[in-house]
Amino acid sequence: MRILLALFLFLIPNFASAELHEVEMLNRNETGSMVYSPNFLRISSGDSVRFLATRPGHNAASIDCMIPDGATPFKGKINEEIEITFSIPGLYGIKCTPHFAMGMVMLIQVGPTPALPHNLPAELPSRARDRLLAYIAELSE
Template sequence: MKLTRREHLALMGGALTAAAIPAGLSADGHTVHEVQMLNQDPENKRERQVFVPSVVRAMPGDTIRFIATDRGHNAQSNEDWSPEGGTEWKGSINQEVEVTIDVDGAYMYECQPHSSAGMIGLILVGDVSGNYEDLKGQRFRGKAKQRAQAYFEMADEMLAAEA
């Protein structure tokens, strides 16, 4: 059987996808970060309605995949908690959603039904210097206030480790 050049390339591409790209990398070489939407943190069972991991370090072009491990959650960006012109997304309840974030900055995002119950998460994309301090100064209410504080502390440590 003689393949056309296009068929040959298609086959090669398929083989490359199956064999050469490690799990966690997208086809273009960017990282795919998985975040689970959970009723309870398996590492700390007193923490309910959480994104795990709660803080993700990413680079522009990386993809975040929110996995609907437990029911009743979604993941969505919040304009007040995103860099100006930042990537926006809104997942449906109970649905896995993927977002590729191209715009540098710090993004606090939320689960719509549980935002005030503290179901928020933080993604640091590339250079966060443009809005990180502003984001830290935002108002977070109720349980989200306590979690935001904890997540900023984790983020500070991650960023300090890079310096």
């Protein structure tokens, strides 16, 4: 019984320190159209992100070629509010599946600052690539 109590008390701080971050899926804001707000998050391992279906027609999905090794890809349904817990450190690319070609993307950095990519995967649509490069440039400043 004491072992269970000690284990429980040891794990409580880990659960209590995890944060929940919210990201809106929008048709337009001050930065442009078909956007996530914010377009970049820096979070700790174990934190969760809730993608809010603020406007209809959007979803949140990982970009398969832009997640850390060992991370599990995810894909929310259109108009679905989903919550994802990020436990593997690294840089995650996130897309809206129907608006990927229009550049609806964002970045989530989990844990310490990883080396930012200089080259992005060739299969990215040009608008998505341009936005991701702009976000990376902002982070590098």
